[in-house]
Amino acid sequence: MxxxxxxxxxxxxxxxxxxxxxxxxxxxxxxxxxxxxxxxxxxxxxxxxxxxxxxxxxxxxxxxxxxxxxxxxxxxxxxxxxxxxxxxxxxxxxxxxxxxxxxxxxKASTASHLTAVTELRLALTGLDTDPQVWTSERLLRRRLKGESGRPEVHIHDGWFRDFTDPDKVWAVEVELSRKFGDGRLTRAMSAALDAAERNDLAGVVYFVRGEGLRRAVEGAAARLAHERNLDRLPNLEIHDLDATVARGMQPREAVI
The missing domain is CATH 1.10.10.10 (Winged helix-like DNA-binding domain superfamily/Winged helix DNA-binding domain)
Known part of the structure; x- marks a missing residue:
């Protein structure tokens, strides 16, 4: 039976x-x-x-x-x-x-990062699955692939629509640990900003874990601004990942 x-x-x-x-x-x-x-x-x-x-x-x-x-x-x-x-x-x-x-x-190598991105998404947009509200990395890889079958630009961790200005869409980058190496973090940030500009986005929002990493990201932003002859990068924001998730997830109403 x-x-x-x-x-x-x-x-x-x-x-x-x-x-x-x-x-x-x-x-x-x-x-x-x-x-x-x-x-x-x-x-x-x-x-x-x-x-x-x-x-x-x-x-x-x-x-x-x-x-x-x-x-x-x-x-x-x-x-x-x-x-x-x-x-x-x-x-x-x-x-x-x-x-x-x-x-x-x-995979063990990506599980922590995937978890952080998903929990950030839940904190910002809940269970909304409309790609116009949040476009996941998986969807971006499909949308932005070139003639070679692979993406030809930097792929962000996601895109999300601005709550206060629906005409703006921001790219998301989640950083959990320091990118060591000669200029590696600065190059990654430059690629993220260039990809955002190429796709007509408002800019890039970095969500970082820990004060030490935040200082490293802020330092990379200052170096990149200097390279571009700017006082500051107008299309970059930096926020605390864990504080953002905590605000968005607590209290959270059960869906069942």
Whole structure:
């Protein structure tokens, strides 16, 4: 006898579309997105997995535990390392994105950055999946690819529409750690600003983690302004990442 038919609610399909745009979400981020606890995140993942829409994997990127074995998603004798991540199948992604994104699995090297970008997005625009409100990196890579099949300009972490002036769209750059090397941060900033100008954006907003990194980004901005014979860069803003996320996520009304 088959079990009851699973029918996704409106908020579930909206979150599923956001996952498609953002590559994947850790269970902790899923819980924050829906304003509930880990059990609700696990239940949502189980529903998607039973429908054949999603896959779940652990990603060990040094995030703090301790981690408990999941009776649903781990092998019985497995020793868990790292949080559980939820991503969609290739076909489900294709349905939401309206193009074939290829196969994707979460990687330890990018998991922290993807998490920070997604939580910033949730803080700024919530579960809104309209690309005119927030355009994800995944969508930008598709939109901006050239004749070679690859993007020919710098790809930002996202674009979002200005809340106070809807005629303006800003590029987003999330920085979690210092880019060391001779002028590496300054070159990256220059590429981000040039790409924003090329796409007629209002400018670039840097969201940085920690005071030391903020000083480094401000120093790079000052050097770049000097190179361009400017007192300051008029199309660049720098904000604290964690403070922005905290303001946007707390308190957060549950969607279920």
């Amino acid at each position: 088959s079990g009851p038919e699973i029918r996704l609610q409106a908020w579930e399909t909206r979150l599923e579309e956001l996952i498609a745009q953002q590559y994947g979400l850790s269970f902790d981020t899923v819980a924050k997105a829906i304003g509930r606890g880990p059990r609700a995140a696990s239940k949502f993942a189980r529903r998607l997995k039973k429908l054949g829409h999603a896959q779940v994997a652990r990603v060990d990127y040094g995030s703090r535990g301790p981690w408990r074995n999941s009776t649903t998603f781990d092998e019985p004798d497995a020793v868990p390392h790292g949080p559980l991540w939820l991503s969609l199948t290739r076909g489900t992604n294709w349905g939401y994105l309206e193009f074939d994104p290829g196969e994707w699995i979460p």
